[in-house]
Amino acid sequence: QIINGSMTVKKQFSYTLIPQEKGTFTIPPIDVTVDGRAYKSNPVAVVIGDSGHVRPHQSPGINQNPFTQGIPQIPGGIPDQRPNNLDRENDVPYWIETNISKKNPFLNEQVIFAFRFYTSVNVGTASLTLPAFKDFSVEELVPEKKGYQTINGKRYVVSEKILALFPLKAGKINIEDTSLRVEVPDESANPFNDPFFFGMGRTRLKVKNLKSKGMQIDVKQLPTENQTDHFTGLVGHFDLETKSDPKEVLQGDSVSYQITLKGRGNIKEAVLPPFNFSPNIKVYDDNPTVNLVRKESGVEGEKIFKKALVPTQSGSFEIPEGVVSYFDPDKQQYIDLNLAKQIISVKPVQSENLSIAKGMPVDQTMNKNQVQAPETNGLLPLAPVLGSNLFENIGAEIVQLSIIFYLIPPFLFLGLFLFKRGSFKRNKNSRVLAFQKFKNKLRKIPVGEGWAIKIEKSLKDYFEHRFKLVGHALTPIEMAALFEQNGVGKDLILRFIQMMNVLQSLIYNQTGKQEVTFNLQEFCELLEVMNQKIKI
Structure with a gap:
């Protein structure tokens, strides 16, 4: 480089280091002596992991650029399946190609689509455009993998992206072209790149559009x-x-009933057969959990189905048998997986006085027709005023007796009214205090393992006290029925059922992978409003 008549020369050395084992290694400083003066570079720490994959911090999408990290300086492995067109007559420095593992698959059968970019020169930024795959379900297996491969005695950097495709329709399907827009060296643009000038020129880049022809399966x-x-x-x-x-x-x-389907294929699309459970069993289905393992060879993993079974009667009940069927494309035949029948024993709850079928409380200890008569001590002193000789004052006595008989009904009504009013206030105050105690108990439940179960237990205790019930066999639907029978509006009941469904999913979902939240403050406020609407 010549500036104001002064020439500066830069010489660059590049080395390829191939790790032989994993661990943390340090590249020591490099000592250089120029014109008798010593220079030293800084040490570089390198961490070698298990995988040969070079992954960016964020995995690119199907049509995003997978080459933002540049060409690797540390090589990695590449798939066992080699490209089918490496025997090239022309010694080209870069190209792209695509291939597919099977061109005549069955419907829903998994096939592997691979894109590869080969280059023997340093390149700049690159942008990859893949086909739309509109007639396929797509799973990304390898977002980006880079390594080295020697072809015809020349070493190439290989960048690849691997996808799993599941065809969604039968017949001929066209897969469009794949293109890569990449910056490559423009050797003709700078004459100082000639070896005569010791490679002192600065390499210019030009944009090159590479294309791999589409295919049909x-x-x-x-x-x-x-x-x-x-x-x-x-x-x-x-x-x-x-x-x-x-x-x-x-x-x-x-009872927690779990079915786990494991294997390789379109496992995300798996569904269970219908089950014919006894009407005495209430069934709560949890959302299935899918755990996928994406390998270069394809998608495999497991799908977990969970059901919570709640028996409403004692005795024994069976979890019925069932069949899950799949098609094996290698054997080209259907295979049935059988679900064995299971027996569950149900013991009765002691001192059960609750009729779940009717959903109505039974109170054996209180006669609602009994009313405590008011005391009449204030009326008894009137008798001596009538005189000791009844026959002598018969006329006055009849008059006063008539007055007494006229006064008795309003006094009785007033006494009964005051008694009922006091009883209502006492019951109302008792209900308010009881609900406040219940709400405080809910808020004191620590968040953690078993949190949702403790909330449900406290709620059932509240129902016992509020509706004078015995036992804990209520389901959310039966709780809602009790609210409805006692004057609570349907809009409040609908909100109650929705929040109870969230609570139930927290109780019976044991994977811990579901993004489910339960707003305890909102739940308490809802129950407080419903508690005020209850007519008893």
């Missing part, structure tokens, strides 16, 4: 022979596990 329809009613479109290789816990419960307590 022929998707086969699934065979109808031996296809059963249990088949719902599951294609791949799968296995099934079931468990229920506990095997023995009290009436009104819940």
Whole structure:
């Protein structure tokens, strides 16, 4: 570089380091002596992990640029499947190609789409445009993987992106072209790049649009022979596990029933067959949980289905058998996975006085027709005024007796009114205090494991006290029915059911992966309004 007649020369050395084991390593400083003066570079720490993948901090989407991190200085591995067009006559410095693992798959069968970019020169920024894949369900397997490969004695940097495709329709499907817009060296733009000038020129870049031609695949329809009613479109290789816990419960307590489907294929689309449970079993379905493992070879993992079963009668009940069917594309046949029948024993709740079927409270200790008569001590002293000789003052006595008989009904009505009013105030104050105690109890429940279960238990205790019930076999629907029978509006009941459904999902979802929140403050405020609306 020449500035104001003064020439500056820069010489750059590049090294490729291939790690042989994982760990943390330090590249020591490099000593250089120029014109008798010593210079030293700074040390560089390098962390080597298990994977050969080089991943950006944020995984790019399907049509985003996967090459923002530049060409790797540390090589990694590449898939075992090699490109099918590496025998090139022309010694080109860069190109792209795409291939697919199977061109005649079955409907819903998983196939692997791979994009690769080869370059033997340093390049600048790059922007990748993949096909739309509108007739496929797409899962990204490898956002970006970089490594080195020697082809015809020349080393290339290989950048690749791998996707799993699941065809959604049968017949011929066209996959569009794939293109890469990349900045490559423009060697002709600077004459100082010639070796005669010791490579002192600064390399200019030019934009190059690389394209890989599209392809067509022929998707086969699934065979109808031996296809059963249990088949719902599951294609791949799968296995099934079931468990229920506990095997023995009290009436009104819940049983957790879990079905886990494992395997490789379109597992996200799996659904369960319908179950014919006894009408004495209330069933609460949890949202399925999908745990996927994305490998270069394809998508595999598990899908977990959970049900909470609540028996409303004692005795024993069975979890019925069922069948999950899938199509094996390698064997080209349907395979049934059987769900075995399971028996659950239900013990009765002691001192149960609640009729769940009717949803009405029964009070054996209080006769609502009994009313305490008011004391009449204030009326008794009137008798001596009538005189000791009844026969002598018969006329006056009749008059005073008539007055007494006329006064008795209003005094009785007034006494009964005051008694009822006092009783109402006492009951109202008792209800207010009881609800305040219940609300304080809810707010003191610590957030953590078992939090939702403790809230449900406190709520059932509140129902016991408020409606004079015995037992804990109430479901959210039956709680709502009690509110409705006692004058609470339907809009409040609907909100109550919605919040109880959230609470139930927190209780029976044991994966801890669901993004579910429960607003305890809002729940307390709702119950306070409903408590005021109750007519009893």
